[in-house]
Amino acid sequence: MSYREILVYTGTGELAPRMCDYAANLASSLKARLVGLVVEADVIDFTEFDNALLDAERKRAFELLTKKRGELHEATLRTGSIFQEAAERHGVPHDTLFKTGVHAEIPGTVTDLARLYDCSILPSVERFGGFQVPIVEEVLFGSGRPLIVLPLDRPLSKSPDIVFVAWDGSRPATRAVHDAIPILRQATIVEVVSVTEEKPLERLSSGHDLVRHLKAHDVRARYGEVRFDGTPIGEQIMKAALRLDADLLVMGGYGHSRVRQIVFGGATRSVLAAPILPVFLSH
Missing domain, CATH: 3.40.50.620 (HUPs)
Incomplete structure (x- = not known):
């Protein structure tokens, strides 16, 4: 029995470097291919559902929404680069998966993908726009596959010894x-x-x-x-x-x-x- 493919959910912001480095090091020690899942959180356009907004208000809301989506997309691309750099640094064969969804959809997306890998690596807590997203719970009980949960703020060893x-x-x-x-x-x-x-x-x-x-x-x-x-x-x-x-x-x-x-x-x-x-x- 061996691991051939490992999935790492890269997380967002400050989470990404530690998630990617730990996963790449583990994949290297197990001689496994590593796949980085980078999720871009979408922002719902609530102006579509509010008929009371004036045209000027709607235009301003749309501009802010467009700006926010642009910032999120740039952050997603940066996270993808962090993952690629970590995988290359450890000499690990790798691929990157980019997914987009609102926060409520993300646990299901990760769970569906986790079923297709030998093991998944996840952060203990993930938040999008102030919402805590129950990814660990969904993957543990819904994927049928094992997972490794990483603490948010503790030092991580190079590999389990x-x-x-x-x-x-x-x-x-x-x-x-x-x-x-x-x-x-x-x-x-x-x-x-x-x-x-x-x-x-x-x-x-x-x-x-x-x-x-x-x-x-x-x-x-x-x-x-x-x-x-x-x-x-x-x-x-x-x-x-x-x-x-x-x-x-x-x-x-x-x-x-x-x-x-x-x-x-x-x-x-x-x-x-x-x-x-x-x-x-x-x-």
Whole structure:
């Protein structure tokens, strides 16, 4: 199993350089082709729906709209250049996809594309014009593919070298570990950790068996346990990963999708609320 194609959603503004550099470095280490998705947020022309506007007001609104769209287009072209420079700097085969849509359409656009790649890389939060766009949620539950969520303001390592695997024996955790194997093979240390007394013991006892299985896939893994201390499980996982000085957390994406509403499990919600290191998720 290997990754042949990785999709990175470049983000906008200050997000773009860190998103592109991290993705290009990861693609280089995995010898994968990298595709940069650059989204240009469109601005709705509300003057079409307001018949009360005078001609002069309508003309002024149209001028402002045209100016704003021009600025957004220029920003999109700059982001595309940032992606291309990062890919070339790391010697990665690459392509750029340009898409346009209003903010409400963007999560669906990213999700549809993510289904066609081995893994996607996304920012933990994305905003357009003051709106927070739920891209991570949509891709996690809608694409059927794994993703890596990057923190907005934390230093990023060159590539995952110390990986913390949150293991509870569940289906989502199993799926995440299996999907992450190409990355785990590249790591120097893979620490499989269970939080005891938080799940039935018979499920947690499989941690040693998981390490055996990972070693069969040439993953340098070891097993450890953290005693449940009563704090939210997501917080405890993050603290344990920090103690290890991990640069990637692998965990199952818990939760489910309802009609137009996505509900996270407690651990997933806690980790994604303010991630302090890249998080690999699969559902």
